[in-house]
Amino acid sequence: MSSERVFVSLKVDTLSIVPRLDGDILRVAMSGAVEMRDPGDALNPYWTHIDEEALRRNLKTVELDVTDLNFMNSSGILTLVRWITRCKSHSNGYRLVLLYDRNVTWQRASIPTLAKLAPNVVVSAEIDG
Amino acid sequence: MITERLSSDYVEMRFGPRWTYISCVRRFVASFFMIGLSDKERAEQISMAASELLENAVKYASEEEGYLKISIAKADNEVDVCVKNKAEPHHINTLRRELALIQAGQPEAVYLKKMEEAAMTEGQSRLGLIRILFEAGARLRLDVVDGEVSIHAIFKLEAA
Numbered sequence: 001m002s003s004e005r006v007f008v009s010l011k012v013d014t015l016s017i018v019p020r021l022d023g024d025i026l027r028v029a030m031s032g033a034v035e036m037r038d039p040g041d042a043l044n045p046y047w048t049h050i051d052e053e054a055l056r057r058n059l060k061t062v063e064l065d066v067t068d069l070n071f072m073n074s075s076g077i078l079t080l081v082r083w084i085t086r087c088k089s090h091s092n093g094y095r096l097v098l099l100y101d102r103n104v105t106w107q108r109a110s111i112p113t114l115a116k117l118a119p120n121v122v123v124s125a126e127i128d129g
Numbered sequence: 130m131i132t133e134r135l136s137s138d139y140v141e142m143r144f145g146p147r148w149t150y151i152s153c154v155r156r157f158v159a160s161f162f163m164i165g166l167s168d169k170e171r172a173e174q175i176s177m178a179a180s181e182l183l184e185n186a187v188k189y190a191s192e193e194e195g196y197l198k199i200s201i202a203k204a205d206n207e208v209d210v211c212v213k214n215k216a217e218p219h220h221i222n223t224l225r226r227e228l229a230l231i232q233a234g235q236p237e238a239v240y241l242k243k244m245e246e247a248a249m250t251e252g253q254s255r256l257g258l259i260r261i262l263f264e265a266g267a268r269l270r271l272d273v274v275d276g277e278v279s280i281h282a283i284f285k286l287e288a289a
Contacts, residue, residue, distance in 0.1 A: 014152075035152045035180075037188075071155070074181055078247050078254035085248040105173035109264035116241060 006053055012042045015069075019050065025061045026054055031068035034076030043079040051086050059094045066111065067101040067129050080114055088118040096122045101129035146187040146214070155180040162208070171284065174265035175208055178282040181257035182212035185280070188253065189224075190214040208284040210267075216278045224278065227258060228271050236263035 007019035007026065014032040021027075028050065034043070054062050064080075066072070080098075087096050098115055100107035108126070115124040140161055144150050159176035166172055216224070231239050240256075240263045247254050258280075261267050267282040 033152065035155075037148045037184075071152075071177075071180075073184060074256040074260050075184075075254045077256060077260070078244070081244045081248045085245070105170050106177055106264070110260075113237065113240060113264070114244075116237075117244060 007050070010042065010046050012036065012039075015039075017046065024057075024059050025063060026050070026059050027063045027065060029065040029068065033070050034072040034079075036073075037075075039073070039076045040079050040082075043076065044082060047079060047083040048086070051083060054094045055090065061095045061097060063097040063099055065099040066107055067099060067104070067127060069107070070104070071106060072110065077110055077114070081117065084114060084117045084122055087121045090121075093121065098122065098124045100124060100126055102126040103129055146190045148184075148187055151180055151183045151187065154183060158210075166208075166286065168287075171208075171286070174267070175210055175282075175284060178210050178261045178265050178267055178284075179212070181261055182210065182280055182282060185257055186212045186214040189216050189220045206286040208286060210282040210284070211279055213277060213279040215276055218276070221273055221276070221278055224271060224280070225273075227255065228269060231259045231262055232269065239263070 007021060009019065010017040013036050015034055015036070016031045017028060018031075019026060019028045036042075050062065084096065087093060096118075098111045100111040102108050112124045115122045140158075142154060144154075155176045158179045159172050162172035162175050163169055231243070233239075234242075236259070240259045243256055243259050247256060258269060261282050262269055265282070265284070267284050270281040270283065272279040272281070
């Protein structure tokens with residue numbers, strides 16, 4: 001197995017997640033919707049794996065792109081809160097960039113708020129999609 | 130029987146507490162209010178609120194019963210998203226406490242605090258109500274009659 005294949009894609013119901021290593025930046029693109037009853041069942045271990053691999057490879061940045069995600073329920077938001085909480089606990093970890101589309105109401109409301117949980121390690125970046 | 134006066138922007142749906150209906154209702158509500166209000170942002174906020182309230186209802190409903198009721202009261206320039214279901218007394222008490230807590234503080238500070246608390250515990254997120262209050266800017270109201278819970282998310286509309 002090549003080292004890149006450690007970052008595997010995830011497909012659950014209407015949600016799709018595709019990671020791509022780009023130098024020392026890991027770009028993780030989400031699309032579809034997070035609307036499952038218990039998204040944490042799939043997403044918590046997935047984000048944990050991303051976190052551990054990013055640390056192991058000493059990546060500088062992980063970019064989570066939610067611009068193609070048309071909805072995320074509050075249980076899905078909690079999975080990102082858990083990930084951010086892990087990020088915050090690393091003494092010398094990566095920077096987490098949350099990329100969102102300012103024209104999508106839920107993204108414009110939720111993502112900058114999430115970044116406020118850990119302003120030293122998490123930043124939100126908007127696009128005009 | 131519907132006894133109240135209905136406007137043309139009134140929709141009511143009743144269905145059993147099945148998770149798979151929620152996304153379908155959310156999309157319908159967004160489309161309906163996109164047309165009715167000509168305001169994409171408001172329509173998406175209303176549909177998000179409907180979705181979060183329905184998720185709670187499906188999780189905590191005590192019987193095979195639950196329905197979404199959405200009414201629009203143009204006279205008052207408001208949209209009232211109401212989800213009604215039977216619930217166990219301990220769930221009702223939890224809901225009362227939850228609502229009192231989130232309405233007592235500054236919404237963003239409460240939201241961030243609840244996120245941090247939720248991350249430290251297992252189980253449900255319990256972020257739905259504060260999300261409606263903070264992200265969608267809605268007022269929340271709880272009515273309980275004979276074990277039937279009605280929770281309202283009330284949106285102020287721009288005056289025409």
